[in-house]
Amino acid sequence: MSFLVLDHLKKSFGQTQVVKDFNMSIEKGEFISFLGPSGCGKTTVLRMIAGFESPSDGTITINGKNQNGLKTNQRNIGMVFQAYALFPNMTVFDNVAFGLKVAGMQKSEIETRVKEMLKLIHLEHLADRYPYQMSGGQQQRVALARALAPKPQVLLLDEPLSALDAKIRVSLREEIRQIQRQLGITTVFVTHDQEEALSISDRIVVMNAGRADQIGTPSDIYNRPATRFVASFVGTLNMIEATVADPAANTVHIGENLVTLRESIGALKAGDKLSIALRPEAGSLSESAKGDTSLTGTVASSHFLGSVVRTRIDVGGTLISFDMFNSPDKALPQPGETVTLRFAASDLLLVKE
Missing domain, CATH: 2.40.50.100 (RNA polymerase II/Efflux pump adaptor protein, barrel-sandwich hybrid domain)
Known part of the structure; x- marks a missing residue:
């Protein structure tokens, strides 16, 4: 049985349908990328999984449980945004600990877990710094650690690298993939950058005008494009x-x-x-x-x-x-x-x- 199932998802804003009958089954531990141009519906699908948007139709199931009626904080989902969204008045340690404190975890358990997370992202030495004292790449790694600290069942990444310069993007995407494999967490990654999607994904969903034009491995998407749009969007052709x-x-x-x-x-x-x-x-x-x-x-x-x-x-x-x-x-x-x-x-x- 698939771990994350998106069944006939649709989403409309007024008269505009931005997601049209989207279907996908994702296995536990898979790294899936939603790839497509701006306005294709990829972020809307991600926001529906997170609970920030409600589907106009269709269901979202995680580990056999229907998520449609659950609020965002009831879904046990970690999310990393493009703009880091760190608390500027909190240190790195407190940012990572925030979700654990909200969950009511004991102080000793929080300290142990935060240290684990900072070791995972190789920033143990910056635990007492504030976000403004760090580079963009370091801040995004802290945001990743904060999302992973409560041990979510699904990790959602909404274009987390687009605000970084090219060299940092490459090193950080490899680090994200390494951490994802190490933890075995089911991950959905949204990007408009084809190189990112091709380099780190188990499977890619190429989205076009609210639909999945093709779902397949990076090799399938690149070498055997199913539609004219996929052929023209992925790679030079x-x-x-x-x-x-x-x-x-x-x-x-x-x-x-x-x-x-x-x-x-x-x-x-x-x-x-x-x-x-x-x-x-x-x-x-x-x-x-x-x-x-x-x-x-x-x-x-x-x-x-x-x-x-x-x-x-x-x-x-x-x-x-x-x-x-x-x-x-x-x-x-x-x-x-x-x-x-x-x-x-x-x-x-x-x-x-």
Whole structure:
């Protein structure tokens, strides 16, 4: 039986429906990320789990117990916000201890638990400091310790890293994941940053206009996007418009190139248009590159990005980007040069609307 179940969740504000029939089952100890652009409904789902918002329809069940009629403080949920939300007049120790004091825990037990939490986030030496005396990353770690101190059954993280600079974000997200694994706590993480979601999640929910467009592992989401939105939102992707050549042979025209697809074209007829996706890292210009498919075109531009060189080629009026690792002894492809991009037919993905 799943630990956290969201069953036909809906939420409307007036005439606007922001969450539309959302369904998901989350196992105990899973790390789930809700990924999507602003306004897609991901934070609203999180707030319904927390009890800050009531569903317009549907149920939320945690460990077999319906949560709909429970207040936030009755759900045994820990929450970390984007803006830290620490008490400025309290020390680090008192901030972490706050929930334990409200719960009526004995003073000796509180001290032991707070020390455990500060050791977990490696800030034992800052127990007597106030929030204004700490960096943003340190404050967010304190907020995490405060959320975990009462031993919640579910941890909710609402874009906790977005206010931090890039280097701190990377180190802190890895630390959050390590702590989550160590404690085995069921966690739901909201973010609009695809790299964050891909790097730390067991599964990702890609949300679009109040719905879950796709739920899957990071590998599934990246390599096998189910919809055009997922394909375009997660990672850099070439969207190629092709024309069906022979449905029986599963072939299409891309510019002047005839390409055989691995995926079935289905009920499409010769001359029909379809969308195909290709990741930039899939191709190679090397004549010795492995691959059963190729596209020939003209180099439109080439950009040196440090470890990667990103080149765009014009294939029958369609610009296709591809990436290759920088090599000091190789010259960059030059605009106007005719090149052949080689890749495997399985790298081409049919994209549904």
